[in-house]
Amino acid sequence: MVAQNIAFGILAAIMVVGALRVVSTNNIVHAALWLVTVLAGGAGQFLLLGQEFVAWVQVIVYIGAVIVLFLFAIMLTHAPMHPTGKLNNDMRLWSVVPAVLLAATLAWVLIAEWGNDKIHLLRPVRTAEVGTVVFRAYLVPFEVVGVLLLGALIGAVVLARKD
């Protein structure tokens, strides 16, 4: 268990530094690239929890698609090599309020629900088990999410089409 805790500490440190750089860098492309570090660290944490499938979903969806779309949109519109001004504005002090509120809510929920639980993991969780859980216990929510995403997709196409 010691090795897992050390690995968790290293990954967590990398993620915190990356997250701070995302909001503190003045170059918007660098911000997106620092976000890759944070998300890769998240995938690493999932691996430490034995959740191989979730970890690689994180890589293919967030790093392989979402970040690429971010970079794509930034580069299509405005991606200065050498930014002239700072990206910060006067609202940055106020942003502390929702950030603290969100962190407090998440911490409260996690501690109240799983405060004293320990994870006893003998082997990685097999993908087949994940599939069984999703398609047995959570079939209805899974289908509802699917329909919701399809609706969002069609909505986006309808809004974006000019004719």
Place this chain on the structure above:
Amino acid sequence: MSHALAFDIWGGWATTLAIKTVIVMALIPLAALILGYTFLLKMMSHMQSRLGPMDPGGFHGWFQLVGDGIKFIQKEDIVPAGADARVFKMAPAVVVLSTFLMFVVLPAGPRIKVVNLDVGIFYALAVSSLSVIGVLMAGWASSNKYALLGALRAAAQLIAYELPLVLAVVGVVVQAGTMSLQGIVVAQQTHGIFGWTGLGSPFILTQFVGFALFMVAAQAELTQPPFDMPVAESELVAGYMVEYTGFRFLFFFIGEFGTAFVYAGLAATLFLGGWSIPHVTGGAADVLGPIVLFVKIMIVAFLMFWARFTYPRLREDQLQALAWKWLIPIALINILVTGALKVAF
């Protein structure tokens, strides 16, 4: 006692990891050399009624690419004045990292493997998407309009063709009942065709649609002609690679051909039975496996490069229409039919 034991386990694990890493890192340039020499230099030349390199190394110019590699390493490492130096230097490494991570799950025998992941093929496709980040980094950091345009074309293309690539594999996964590449190979070795197990059951027979989709999508993921819009030399000079020279350009070259080798390996493993020979198991399979796999990879690579040297480049709208209007719907129908047949039989 227990401390010594713990150290032994740690030492053994670390040594194994180090040896495996070195072997894979040596295999990638070797694979790139073999594909580059056999197909890019010799096959393309003969298809165009010329000889290609004949002198270096004595026998049919086999040393040409090694010499090219030595030349690239000696060249000056140039970073353009306006470039974002750190991102510019990191980009080729990201592309090669993606190739390296894909190599790791390819099995060459029952015991000749780096690691057999339960998520096998899904992992391979997930890490293959990392190369897009490297391409976008290279294109943007070069501070060059051609490079940026090439990178944007590459990103649009790689995202569009990742979907049919993943969906084409689903049919195989449904049939084999596992995502582990080792499991998929064993399934093809042990299953039979309507009870006849003489040939095993290579999935190319039952999943031919999946195989065709996989090959087209892989060709596009590799940005090879007819899908080479991102590096179209007559429009964009060399796309995202235009500012690179020396060993960083060599990294892109190794990444391109190394990844072609891995995709050929994945196709051979998923659809042609990988290292397996019907009814050969145990130690013999470990000896013959790598050879069988290599032969199958060369056959698949031959198909890929045959298309590469034959067809002209697609236009951007044709490229996107092919992915979204043809490949993805066909892949979805393929999954539906495979699933229905799996339930029925």
